[in-house]
Amino acid sequence: MSFIEVKDLVIEFTKIDDEGNEVPGKKAVDGVSLNIDKGSFVAVVGMNGSGKSTLAKSLNGLLLPTAGSVVVDGFDTRDEDHIWDVRSRVGMVFQNPDNQIVSSIVEDDVAFGPENLGIEPDEIRRRVDDALKHVGMYDQKDKGAHMLSGGQKQRIAIAGAIAMRPQCIVFDEPTAMLDPKGRARVMSIIKDLNAEGITCILITHFMSEAEQADRIIVMKDGKVIGDRTPAELFSDIPFVESAGLELPPAIELRKMAGLPGNLSTAAEIAEHIAASR
Amino acid sequence: MIRDITLGQYYPGKSVIHRLDARTKIIATLVYIVSLFIVNNFWGFLIAGVGLAVVIALSKVPVKFIFRGLTAIFIIIIFTVVINIFMTEGRIIWQWKFLHITVEGLSRAGFMAVRLVLLIIGSSMMTLCTKPIELTDGLEKLLKPLSKIGLPSHEIALMMTIALRFIPTLMEETDKIIKAQQARGADFESGNIIQRVKSLIPILIPLFVSSFRIAQDLALAMEARCYHGGSGRTRMNEIHFHRGDAVAAVVMVLFLAVIIASRYIPALF
Numbered sequence: 181m182s183f184i185e186v187k188d189l190v191i192e193f194t195k196i197d198d199e200g201n202e203v204p205g206k207k208a209v210d211g212v213s214l215n216i217d218k219g220s221f222v223a224v225v226g227m228n229g230s231g232k233s234t235l236a237k238s239l240n241g242l243l244l245p246t247a248g249s250v251v252v253d254g255f256d257t258r259d260e261d262h263i264w265d266v267r268s269r270v271g272m273v274f275q276n277p278d279n280q281i282v283s284s285i286v287e288d289d290v291a292f293g294p295e296n297l298g299i300e301p302d303e304i305r306r307r308v309d310d311a312l313k314h315v316g317m318y319d320q321k322d323k324g325a326h327m328l329s330g331g332q333k334q335r336i337a338i339a340g341a342i343a344m345r346p347q348c349i350v351f352d353e354p355t356a357m358l359d360p361k362g363r364a365r366v367m368s369i370i371k372d373l374n375a376e377g378i379t380c381i382l383i384t385h386f387m388s389e390a391e392q393a394d395r396i397i398v399m400k401d402g403k404v405i406g407d408r409t410p411a412e413l414f415s416d417i418p419f420v421e422s423a424g425l426e427l428p429p430a431i432e433l434r435k436m437a438g439l440p441g442n443l444s445t446a447a448e449i450a451e452h453i454a455a456s457r
Numbered sequence: 458m459i460r461d462i463t464l465g466q467y468y469p470g471k472s473v474i475h476r477l478d479a480r481t482k483i484i485a486t487l488v489y490i491v492s493l494f495i496v497n498n499f500w501g502f503l504i505a506g507v508g509l510a511v512v513i514a515l516s517k518v519p520v521k522f523i524f525r526g527l528t529a530i531f532i533i534i535i536f537t538v539v540i541n542i543f544m545t546e547g548r549i550i551w552q553w554k555f556l557h558i559t560v561e562g563l564s565r566a567g568f569m570a571v572r573l574v575l576l577i578i579g580s581s582m583m584t585l586c587t588k589p590i591e592l593t594d595g596l597e598k599l600l601k602p603l604s605k606i607g608l609p610s611h612e613i614a615l616m617m618t619i620a621l622r623f624i625p626t627l628m629e630e631t632d633k634i635i636k637a638q639q640a641r642g643a644d645f646e647s648g649n650i651i652q653r654v655k656s657l658i659p660i661l662i663p664l665f666v667s668s669f670r671i672a673q674d675l676a677l678a679m680e681a682r683c684y685h686g687g688s689g690r691t692r693m694n695e696i697h698f699h700r701g702d703a704v705a706a707v708v709m710v711l712f713l714a715v716i717i718a719s720r721y722i723p724a725l726f
Contacts, residue, residue: 242677264683272681279671280678284467284622288590291693293682304693322469326625340682 181254182215183348183379184239184270188248189213191234208234210402211248216381218347221374223382223390226399227424232383235399236352239381240270253347268297271341275353277333286328286336287312287321293344304343311343315369331362338369348379356385367392387414387428391445398423411444466526468585473701474516475586479595481702486583488709492716493572493579501719502571508712509579516586526581527574534573541566589621594696611687619675627668634663 189212195205209231216222224232237243238250241257253269255262271293274280283289287308294304312318315335325333334354341349351370355363367389374380382393390396391410398406398413400423406413413420414431421427427435430446443449474482489505496502513523527534547561584592597614604610635645638659645656 279674296683298689
């Protein structure tokens with residue numbers, strides 16, 4: 181059994197028409213089925229409006245299925261009695277670093293999740309310190325959150341998720357509002373967490389980030405149109421372009437230089453070029 | 458200018474004042490504010506001023522940092538002073554047409570100015586030396602008895618935590634909106650008062666919209682972190698009364714007694 185099992189998931193937003201009646205609106209997610217294994221690193225890519233964020237929010241019950249089901253570690257997200265079991269297993273980091281920090285002081289914000297779980301104060305302290313060390317923000321724990329840069333705030337948000345000791349963290353475009361340095365730092369933290377056995381699901385627009393995952397899920401108009409490894413995906417350039425995605429820089433180079441399509445990483449391409457000289 | 462408001466800003470430290478229980482500090486601040494209104498002559502303000510100076514010295518918060526908070530309310534102080542100088546009847550020492558300055562006016566203006574300054578510094582000492590979260594925790598505990606009669610103490614405390622947290626964020630947002638509107642040719646500086654108030658509308662509406670967007674994002678983030686109200690929630694830093702709090706309580710009682718006694722010291726003039 182996979183850690184997260186999504187089956188025939190449909191999420192439909194209802195609209196209110198001019199007369200105040202609820203009418204069915206757009207299906208943001210339309211018949212998605214997928215399994216996510218424990219410890220894997222999955223990227224979800226797609227154009228704006230492809231439903232990837234909606235899918236992300238349904239993985240921990242922030243959005244509930246209109247039809248179909250999402251089962252996390254044996255708990256159905258529609259089961260109200262176990263919604264906190266689901267959310268303590270699947271943490272989430274959002275796009276805007278400013279709008280997800282609850283407390284003015286760094287360490288108090290990281291403690292917010294564990295406090296909600298009703299954990300003993302000593303244990304919360306240990307988890308907060310540990311989480312802050314993980315993201316390299318331990319020496320700033322007494323600082324005001326508004327004094328930090330966007331990248332630092334995002335690291336605090338990640339620490340807030342880690343402190344709940346989830347088995348999986350969903351990152352919903354965590355780097356979209358960061359500068360290149362902040363992005364690189366957040367990506368390296370995500371990879372470290374994955375190496376420690378935490379399942380990571382990364383929603384992103386950046387192909388250079390997606391290619392670091394084990395598996396890339398491509399979405400379009402609420403449907404999954406591709407579920408491949410990065411190497412498989414980026415060897416099929418027409419497909420990538422038809423999905424409205426850009427190519428990672430290295431693959432772009434490979435395409436422009438007319439190199440063989442089986443080269444999928446910057447290192448392989450560099451090796452090929454060096455060998456052919 | 459809006460960045461200079463120290464009210465609601467925390468100055469990290471480990472001083473005696475910082476270590477006091479938030480509840481002690483809230484009550485002490487209330488006592489101090491009340492005492493400022495009990496005072497009826499300058500002797501009382503002298504005592505209150507010295508008391509505040511001692512607290513500032515103990516807190517080790519740089520004086521510069523404290524006074525920065527005053528710049529924001531400087532206009533209010535000036536306004537109060539001017540109104541009091543010109544509007545108080547009494548022994549006239551200077552007159553020009555309908556304007557006149559009286560001895561009573563001068564003394565009252567000074568009185569009000571000192572009271573306002575002490576009031577602002579006194580209450581900002583509380584927020585400077587107490588982490589916002591401790592402050593709201595303290596308030597939650599102080600209000601707890603009232604939850605029996607239906608006062609949602611946890612919700613009030615959480616609302617305050619979030620309000621304090623988002624002051625800087627909303628200020629940045631306002632700044633951004635002002636600049637964006639100025640770039641589109643909005644004029645906030647000319648025209649009469651009605652035109653100027655009207656010109657605030659293009660700032661306020663986007664600000665409202667973005668506050669709602671922020672609120673929605675935050676609510677999602679809180680839910681994702683298992684927030685489900687005050688029941689079953691623990692705290693990382695449980696607050697406790699210590700010996701220092703008992704000392705502070707005794708000091709505040711003595712202070713209040715001295716302030717009340719100061720009413721009976723003959724006035725300077």
